[in-house]
Amino acid sequence: DTAVSQTPKYLVTQMGNDKSIKCEQNLGHDTMYWYKQDSKKFLKIMFSYNNKELIINETVPNRFSPKSPDKAHLNLHINSLELGDSAVYFCASSQAGRLSGANVLTFGAGSRLTVL
Amino acid sequence: AQKITQTQPGMFVQEKEAVTLDCTYDTSDQSYGLFWYKQPSSGEMIFLIYQGSYDEQNATEGRYSLNFQKARKSANLVISASQLGDSAMYFCAMRLPLNAGNMLTFGGGTRLMVKP
Numbered sequence: 001d002t003a004v005s006q007t008p009k010y011l012v013t014q015m016g017n018d019k020s021i022k023c024e025q026n027l028g029h030d031t032m033y034w035y036k037q038d039s040k041k042f043l044k045i046m047f048s049y050n051n052k053e054l055i056i057n058e059t060v061p062n063r064f065s066p067k068s069p070d071k072a073h074l075n076l077h078i079n080s081l082e083l084g085d086s087a088v089y090f091c092a093s094s095q096a097g098r099l100s101g102a103n104v105l106t107f108g109a110g111s112r113l114t115v116l
Numbered sequence: 117a118q119k120i121t122q123t124q125p126g127m128f129v130q131e132k133e134a135v136t137l138d139c140t141y142d143t144s145d146q147s148y149g150l151f152w153y154k155q156p157s158s159g160e161m162i163f164l165i166y167q168g169s170y171d172e173q174n175a176t177e178g179r180y181s182l183n184f185q186k187a188r189k190s191a192n193l194v195i196s197a198s199q200l201g202d203s204a205m206y207f208c209a210m211r212l213p214l215n216a217g218n219m220l221t222f223g224g225g226t227r228l229m230v231k232p
Contacts, residue, residue, distance in 0.1 A: 031218060033219065040224075041155075041205055041224070041225050041227075042222070042224055042225070043207060043222040043225075044222075045217075045219045045220070045221065048217045048218060048219045055216075055217035055219070088159065090161065092161075094218070096218075097218070098149070098211070098214060098218060099149060099151075099211045099218055099219075099220065100149055100166060100168060100211075101149075101165075101166030101168070101175070104151065104163045104166065105151075105161075105163070105220055106163075107153075107160065107161035109159060109160050110159050110160070110161075
């Protein structure tokens with residue numbers, strides 16, 4: 001049973017389209033995240049979300065929006081896709097509370113988005 | 117602002133030898149946590165080891181150990197007895213303060229290649 005699952009694994013789309021990436025975790029975690037990994041492998045936090053609070057990295061364009069129907073899901077919606085949005089997007093989850101050796105980020109396998 | 121730096125874009129190591137991957141950080145907080153993750157070519161992110169700023173001993177997990185030098189603000193990963201399966205990207209990360217979101221900020225990564 002996959003702990004953090006993302007769909008789709010690959011997504012190819014045209015500029016200007018709107019797309020979503022789904023994420024589900026079965027770990028009972030309280031907090032979920034989205035990270036973006038660019039072509040140079042640099043990982044950048046986009047959002048963290050628990051049932052109380054959404055924290056948005058200030059550099060994330062407002063075309064990106066996380067949507068959480070329940071504690072186990074955090075989907076990523078992207079409007080008006082641009083070439084620069086091409087990247088691998090990782091979903092992750094953790095328990096609420098301070099991240100530590102006992103409370104680590106568990107990542108999904110990533111979703112590779114290609115914008116043509 | 118918190119910052120993580122990995123100065124080695126790529127490294128080679130001979131199989132069965134030890135290798136050190138460098139990580140320096142910058143923070144004004146007294147309480148912080150440092151993490152290392154491995155990303156093999158398959159793309160998933162695998163947690164390796166954690167060091168808390170107040171931990172008096174260097175963390176160890178099997179063949180992985182962390183050379184934590186607080187005064188120098190460095191948290192280097194040491195892999196002993198390298199194996200071919202250790203070839204991967206390695207990321208150092210630091211926990212942001214709770215008031216900035218319970219998130220990890222990552223360094224740029226080091227690509228390790230193990231030679232047979």
